[in-house]
Amino acid sequence: MPGRLLRLFQPAPAQPASYKSEDEMRSKFRYWRIRQLYSTFIGYAIFYFVRKNIPLALPLMEKDLGLAKADLGKILTLHDIVYGISKFLNGFLGDRCNARYFMALGLFLSAAANVAFGMNSALGVLIVFWVLNGWFQGMGFPPCARILSHWFSPRERGTFWGLWNTSHQFGLAIILILAGYLGEWYGWRWIFYVPAAIAAAVALLLVERLRDTPASLGLPPVEAFHGEVPAQAEATRPQSTENQSLHEFWRFLVRSVFSNPFIWGACLSNFFIYVVRYGFVNWAPSYLQDRQVSLAGAGWMMAGFELAGLVGALMAGWLSDRLFGGRRSPVCFAYMLAATACIVLFWKLPDGHPWAYAVVLLAVGFLIYGPQFLVAVFTADLATRKAAATAIGMTGFFGYLSGVLSGWGLGHLVDQHGWNGAFQVLIACSLLAALPWVFMWKISAEHAPKEDGSAS
Template sequence: MTATTVEALNRGYTPEVAPIHITAPLSREVRSTYRSWRTQILYSVIIGYAAYYLLRQNFSMAIPGMMEDLGYTKIELGWVVTMWSIVYGIGKFVNGFLSDRSNARIFMPAGLLLSAVVCLCMGFMDTLWAIGFLWMFNGWFQSMGWPPAARLVTHWFSPTELGMKWALCSSSHQIGGAIISVFAGYLIVHYGWRSAFYIPALLAIGVAFFLYNRLRDRPQDLGLPPVEEYKGDVRHVSDEYEERVTLKDVIHQVLGNKLVWYMGFANLCLYIPRMGIFVWAPTFLKEIKGTGLLEAGWQVGGFEIAGLAGGLMAGWLSDRFFGGRRGPVGVFFLIGLAASIGLLWAIPAGYPLLDLVALMLAGYLVYGPQILAGVASADFASKKAVGVANGFIGTLAYLGSGIAGVGIGYVVESYGWAGGFTLFIASSLIGAFFFLLVWNRRAKVLEDQGA
């Protein structure tokens, strides 16, 4: 191939052949630097997004104490959760777009710092309107966390390893959720529900400064080549090296992409049981199973920890055995989730170990599809639009989360917990259907290159 031909290909001159990015082998020093930074980015994202969860799940743990101390009902506090979910969902889309046009090193810690300030104020509130108003602000700042994290992982890890690396970064959901479930339970029992807002906020402020010190937006900021050159595993078309998303990209690659919509609807469905358990499990375990709040915290912590393993397994299976196809694993996991939720409901009161097993099984099976939906949206869009694609499916997901707030509160108040569990099971099965629609689909770049 002549130099002129290579130059023409890189300009996109020949429409029949995807332009090829030709690179020389990287030096040992560059590869060593790359490995070190990839490790640093990976653990920093995990720690950073886990800290976001310290300022989110604390409200769920505080609900029983707020009901007793302030006299609010499930429906009233459910509205707070729903309004948080609506604001968070809208924020995921808007901040997804903004994060793709921003520096993740600044964007991610800024959201954490602002969320911590809100949580500090929450501990002083008594009136429902003030609690709801502040928690909506928290929803917006919380939505600044995952879009830049998604941008970081897709810029530092290549498509052929993305399933497993995404799952590792997403383990932050379970790590943070498990820590705050146990930690907030301890704080509330010993120091009251307000302490579950004060103490996590102070810890998160320290993590925000840690993130600014450790993160870098992309390899090119350090004089390193794009990750595809480091891995040498994909021949990319030239526009994959454009780094900032445009409105045209949003319309074409995200809003006009039916595959991204399928993953958005799947995310909406799976978030109903995921957030339903996340928000209401402590109340359900206390009212129906007779479990103490501290023990319920440990059981919900088990749900989160098992989710960590489920997410890693789902990512590994989709990479290793399905060639980057996320659909099959999502289908199997969501069908299993429906069965595990039925099991949790069927266990009679007085068997806390069995409750823990059922919750862990549900956590294992719900977090796998959640991770795969995010990976698939990145697969079906492009690297430069990953933040907005994830923000978009996150917006739909938190419509499901909104249903899990006031919707579950209303259903349980009107029809009992049996009604709530029926909704969880039906949502899981509908989510499996949307994963079925992408059964044979893989990342666009892998399809284009025949990898």
């Protein structure tokens, strides 16, 4: 039985060619690309249902359980650190596992952790279950990176990854609204029970809808779909890392990921981007409640933050593809400078202006999510599809390591110094997030190593 379960997670084996003509191959490719895109979109959106439901629960937990903001920040920080480690380690596994079952299992286990969290009240127990949830959440992105890297080519990643990347904005926007009402009507525990039920159902949907690589369906690599190489010539070429020995794969990772200074630069920027991003996502509902905004109203405002981020990410992908020829750095730099100005404005807004809060939150969301998305695209460009999940997991680890600041750090600052101290840290981090892109201004996918191991 255990052996049979483990075989589920092995990469789906390559199948004989399932097409008889170029037209049939293209038709099948179009169908499966759409199906893979919407399935991973829905699945990843629901991962956020059972991860970012907690910000709306925090003000209620503070009152009901008598916890300080620093205590609540510990829950957030430990979760984010474990999530970052999980995203990195599962990125390594994600490059060599069957994405279909890997993603579904992670979502189901995350749903179970949410139920357990909602059933408990002791701080130590809450930390344990939310940390476990962080590990299971790390199983969400790597299979998506594997699927997207195999089904969409580098020249279209800015657009299609941008479209897919909106999944977490949709997921966050919906859960923030839903959680606001669940908390007001039924209490904080239902903010975890209802999303968990939805996630368990979607996990089963992923098993039915998702598939692994094109080769597992008897299709050639995506380059053949675009006419960049002959389909028949490519049909027998290895498409991914499972065809390599572990030693060969590790050598490729060291050369293309761990020794790449530009990926390290993206990691550094991502750390500060995530301090700002989750500083707002985690604490803006509490800040708005302190400014006399209702919990449901805060949920709607944060949903606007996420949906504006959706537009900002799509715009950033389009600008980097069309205006800058695949260079992501100029867009990241400009977005973060503008975000800094908007954070200052949000901080200085006077009390009693909820519409002004909402408008400036829209601007901050629009500007933060562009660079957050482009970090993943930039990293995938440089790592190639052979190591995309590992490389993005590495940048993700640095992003979620920022939870030390965006979780416990900001909570402790607010307890000790009020909201002014928190905003000063957010402004500094926004500026620091912009800086690495100055030194990577001209870097693009052209600087990636070739997948046979040679430099381009």
